[in-house]
Amino acid sequence: xxxxxxxVASAMIxxxxxxxxxxxxxxxxxxxxxxxxxxxxxEALGLIGVDVRRVTVVxxxxxxxxxxxxxxxxxxxxxxxxxxxxxxxxDVTRDVVAAYFKTELVFDDRFFNIVRxxxxxxxxxxxxxxxxxxxxxVGFDVMPNPIGTAPGFWKRVGTxxxxxxxxxxxxxxxxxxxMVTEQVVPRVRDVFDLPxxxxxxxxxxxxxxxxxxxxxxxxxxxxxxxxxxxxxxxxEGVKLRLSVRSxxxxxxxxxxxxxxxxxxxxxxxxxxxxxxxxxxxxxxxLLRSSGTSVAVAESCTGGRILDRLTDIPxxxxxxxxxxxxxxxxxxxEAVGVDRETLAEYGAVSEAVALKMAQxxxxxxxxxxGLSATGILGPTGGTTDKPVGTVWIALSRxxxxxxxxxxxxxxxxxxxxxxxxxxxxxxxxxxxERGFADLS
Amino acid sequence: xxxxxxxVASAMIxxxxxxxxxxxxxxxxxxxxxxxxxxxxxEALGLIGVDVRRVTVVxxxxxxxxxxxxxxxxxxxxxxxxxxxxxxxxDVTRDVVAAYFKTELVFDDRFFNIVRxxxxxxxxxxxxxxxxxxxxxVGFDVMPNPIGTAPGFWKRVGTxxxxxxxxxxxxxxxxxxxMVTEQVVPRVRDVFDLPxxxxxxxxxxxxxxxxxxxxxxxxxxxxxxxxxxxxxxxxEGVKLRLSVRSxxxxxxxxxxxxxxxxxxxxxxxxxxxxxxxxxxxxxxxLLRSSGTSVAVAESCTGGRILDRLTDIPxxxxxxxxxxxxxxxxxxxEAVGVDRETLAEYGAVSEAVALKMAQxxxxxxxxxxGLSATGILGPTGGTTDKPVGTVWIALSRxxxxxxxxxxxxxxxxxxxxxxxxxxxxxxxxxxxERGFADLS
Numbered sequence: 001x002x003x004x005x006x007x008v009a010s011a012m013i014x015x016x017x018x019x020x021x022x023x024x025x026x027x028x029x030x031x032x033x034x035x036x037x038x039x040x041x042x043e044a045l046g047l048i049g050v051d052v053r054r055v056t057v058v059x060x061x062x063x064x065x066x067x068x069x070x071x072x073x074x075x076x077x078x079x080x081x082x083x084x085x086x087x088x089x090x091d092v093t094r095d096v097v098a099a100y101f102k103t104e105l106v107f108d109d110r111f112f113n114i115v116r117x118x119x120x121x122x123x124x125x126x127x128x129x130x131x132x133x134x135x136x137x138v139g140f141d142v143m144p145n146p147i148g149t150a151p152g153f154w155k156r157v158g159t160x161x162x163x164x165x166x167x168x169x170x171x172x173x174x175x176x177x178x179m180v181t182e183q184v185v186p187r188v189r190d191v192f193d194l195p196x197x198x199x200x201x202x203x204x205x206x207x208x209x210x211x212x213x214x215x216x217x218x219x220x221x222x223x224x225x226x227x228x229x230x231x232x233x234x235x236e237g238v239k240l241r242l243s244v245r246s247x248x249x250x251x252x253x254x255x256x257x258x259x260x261x262x263x264x265x266x267x268x269x270x271x272x273x274x275x276x277x278x279x280x281x282x283x284x285x286l287l288r289s290s291g292t293s294v295a296v297a298e299s300c301t302g303g304r305i306l307d308r309l310t311d312i313p314x315x316x317x318x319x320x321x322x323x324x325x326x327x328x329x330x331x332x333e334a335v336g337v338d339r340e341t342l343a344e345y346g347a348v349s350e351a352v353a354l355k356m357a358q359x360x361x362x363x364x365x366x367x368x369g370l371s372a373t374g375i376l377g378p379t380g381g382t383t384d385k386p387v388g389t390v391w392i393a394l395s396r397x398x399x400x401x402x403x404x405x406x407x408x409x410x411x412x413x414x415x416x417x418x419x420x421x422x423x424x425x426x427x428x429x430x431x432e433r434g435f436a437d438l439s
Numbered sequence: 440x441x442x443x444x445x446x447v448a449s450a451m452i453x454x455x456x457x458x459x460x461x462x463x464x465x466x467x468x469x470x471x472x473x474x475x476x477x478x479x480x481x482e483a484l485g486l487i488g489v490d491v492r493r494v495t496v497v498x499x500x501x502x503x504x505x506x507x508x509x510x511x512x513x514x515x516x517x518x519x520x521x522x523x524x525x526x527x528x529x530d531v532t533r534d535v536v537a538a539y540f541k542t543e544l545v546f547d548d549r550f551f552n553i554v555r556x557x558x559x560x561x562x563x564x565x566x567x568x569x570x571x572x573x574x575x576x577v578g579f580d581v582m583p584n585p586i587g588t589a590p591g592f593w594k595r596v597g598t599x600x601x602x603x604x605x606x607x608x609x610x611x612x613x614x615x616x617x618m619v620t621e622q623v624v625p626r627v628r629d630v631f632d633l634p635x636x637x638x639x640x641x642x643x644x645x646x647x648x649x650x651x652x653x654x655x656x657x658x659x660x661x662x663x664x665x666x667x668x669x670x671x672x673x674x675e676g677v678k679l680r681l682s683v684r685s686x687x688x689x690x691x692x693x694x695x696x697x698x699x700x701x702x703x704x705x706x707x708x709x710x711x712x713x714x715x716x717x718x719x720x721x722x723x724x725l726l727r728s729s730g731t732s733v734a735v736a737e738s739c740t741g742g743r744i745l746d747r748l749t750d751i752p753x754x755x756x757x758x759x760x761x762x763x764x765x766x767x768x769x770x771x772e773a774v775g776v777d778r779e780t781l782a783e784y785g786a787v788s789e790a791v792a793l794k795m796a797q798x799x800x801x802x803x804x805x806x807x808g809l810s811a812t813g814i815l816g817p818t819g820g821t822t823d824k825p826v827g828t829v830w831i832a833l834s835r836x837x838x839x840x841x842x843x844x845x846x847x848x849x850x851x852x853x854x855x856x857x858x859x860x861x862x863x864x865x866x867x868x869x870x871e872r873g874f875a876d877l878s
Binding site: 026027028029030031032033034035036038039040041042043044046051052053054055056057058059060061064068071086087088089090118121122123124127128129130147172174230232296298301302303304305306307309310311313314315316319320321322323324325326327329330333334363364365377378379411412415 | 467468469470471472473474475477478479480481482483485490491492493494495496497498500503507510638647648649650652653659667668669670671672680682735737739740741742743744745746748749750752753754755758759760761762763764765766768769772773802803804816817818827845846847849850851852854
């Protein structure tokens with residue numbers, strides 16, 4: 001067993017590929033845009049067993065880009081450049097890449113026609129300046145961009161003995177992500193002999209990182225030689241990422257299954273998915289499978305509970321709709337809260353949260369009503385009800401429940417936490433009723 | 440006049456200081472931590488006229504760090520390293536710096552005593568491992584860290600003719616920020632003759648990057664020697680960033696004013712702020728100043744219009760609330776759309792969008808009603824109404840208006856675009872009524 005382990009480990013290490021990422025854009029250097037692309041790419045490549053060993057950030061500046069590209073070419077087997085492919089005069093990435101590899105730019109008719117057709121389908125004319133974006137360095141493969149006007153490009157360069165693969169992708173995050181996922185990752189898998197890497201994410205909700213850690217106390221002893229565990233906390237809940245590097249997919253899967261089993265047993269209802277579902281996705285799945293419809297009355301959360309519920313395609317099957325009752329009049333007229341309750345307890349109270357959940361359920365004819373009312377800040381708090389006080393509630397036939405959330409002082413974090421708390425209240429209620437299957 | 444300009448220009452160029460930032464930590468490369476330190480330092484230095492021209496991100500790896508430090512030393516006049524000053528064995532920054540500058544580490548009694556006293560004041564004993572953190576390369580100035588256990592250090596190195604200043608600061612963001620603000624920035628100001636730098640952002644909405652460029656056709660000719668212009672597109676609109684470098688604040692401001700004036704004249708109503716306001720912020724400001732209240736009926740946008748409107752603190756002054764009418768029954772019962780209109784034109788139609796805007800305005804007693812109804816995808820499209828078809832509408836006393844948006848196939852992008860289109864419809868209507876002041 002020990003011999004086998006070191007075999008796996010050494011195979012794993014010998015297969016490590018060195019990648020470098022060059023992110024381009026003045027906005028990254030002057031602090032206007034935080035470089036989320038670099039970390040996203042680092043994670044995406046790490047997931048397939050490629051190590052990003054250096055990230056360089058340079059402005060829209062040909063000299064700097066050339067210097068960084070040259071440095072990366074000397075060390076890496078995979079170089080990814082992102083950004084500077086826009087249509088304007090300050091976007092120089094394609095010129096720099098062409099010059100560095102001693103080639104020229106040619107106009108790519110096929111790509112431009114695809115862009116033109118996309119504009120025309122929307123009744124628009126493609127602007128002349130977008131033609132620049134269809135200029136591709138000769139000898140590079142075009143990587144299509146189904147949601148933007150800048151194609152990416154890819155080439156094997158370097159020498160026969162030391163090939164280097166170069167990928168150039170747009171800087172707009174959603175275009176970059178899609179192109180890396182659909183174009184770059186498959187090509188990288190194709191050209192390199194990568195180790196077997198498998199990951200599993202266990203999403204939890206309703207429990208903080210430290211408490212979760214306490215619950216899983218001896219998990220470290222369970223990980224063995226191949227599995228790594230990372231706690232990834234966010235305002236939406238704590239995710240647990242298990243990663244295993246191995247020689248065979250069977251061994252990797254077996255190890256993941258073993259540790260996952262251990263964690264799920266201990267995390268209980270706090271865990272809701274092992275396949276990367278969002279909280280609203282899990283709630284949607286449970287609502288759909290149980291034939292339950294939902295309506296929401298939101299005050300402080302301002303529509304975001306409904307927004308998240310309806311982010312799931314097909315949400316119309318179980319979301320009836322809801323009311324954003326920002327003013328008290330709307331709470332009375334559109335949700336059916338009575339003025340006496342408002343006067344006696346105030347808008348931010350258990351009584352009003354319950355009335356809102358009941359009212360919206362009845363008015364919209366839904367099986368479950370949800371509500372949130374609170375003070376998100378930065379102002380509006382009182383001694384009794386400081387900023388961060390939020391009441392949430394759930395109402396269904398024969399059952400109702402309210403919870404007090406004591407949040408912080410940051411408006412946006414409070415909104416996200418309150419929305420998560422409401423979605424989790426619904427999830428736990430569905431779970432108690434027996435609709436608790438993990439995805 | 441021309442002579443004076445070139446004087447300023449040459450002074451400006453000679454005063455440009457090249458800085459490089461090296462951020463250190465495995466967590467930055469694998470996507471676990473987003474590199475906010477790099478952008479924060481870029482902004483902090485930019486504000487005093489120092490250009491961060493390159494950022495390098497490396498792991499906790501002596502070889503990589505040395506290589507990056509060497510590259511930076513060749514080009515920069517100021518090199519800032521951040522991270523890797525922790526107490527554990529994988530924190531190697533201080534060793535690498537000492538080795539690179541051919542010096543040794545010595546234990547800094549004075550700093551360690553300060554840390555020890557801080558622990559003792561809280562009734563705790565300083566852990567042994569923190570002793571490592573008080574090891575400083577000989578010849579470097581210690582920069583105190585009032586909120587952490589790792590000091591920073593600073594030194595003038597390089598040659599007499601080409602001095603380079605090196606600053607090493609912790610990676611914990613709040614420690615780094617405080618040390619850069621209190622220690623690094625004053626030292627930089629002290630040793631360099633810095634230019635004056637000013638920035639301005641012009642936000643636009645309702646026009647794409649290429650069309651905006653067409654509208655501003657000759658702007659490049661207006662920039663002159665001092666001003667730079669960048670286009671920053673997003674799903675929320677295109678931002679224009681102007682940056683000027685000069686010797687005097689007066690000249691810088693004058694140049695920015697001149698180019699801003701040129702752009703605003705040509706961009707017309709598409710521009711809505713020069714002080715970094717969000718679209719919902721600008722709309723909120725105009726609603727507030729004109730004493731206009733708003734209510735929203737959302738179908739496909741699922742609550743996000745209201746969510747964005749209420750992201751602005753104090754939105755309760757002008758947001759009455761709204762209804763998320765995801766099902767047709769809710770459109771009829773809670774918004775007042777008649778079943779005949781729904782049957783004749785379908786839920787995604789100009790007629791229903793208008794009825795929704797009218798209905799919500801009347802029901803919630805608001806001055807303006809807004810609506811959105813459409814098919815965001817990925818499924819649900821038909822030949823007549825493909826995915827991406829969204830009708831938006833605005834209703835107020837004596838006026839109503841509907842617009843057809845032909846969007847793409849990505850659900851999330853469509854949601855963001857549709858919400859932006861609705862907010863912009865409201866903004867433009869307020870502008871037409873004379874509430875058009877730019878912030």
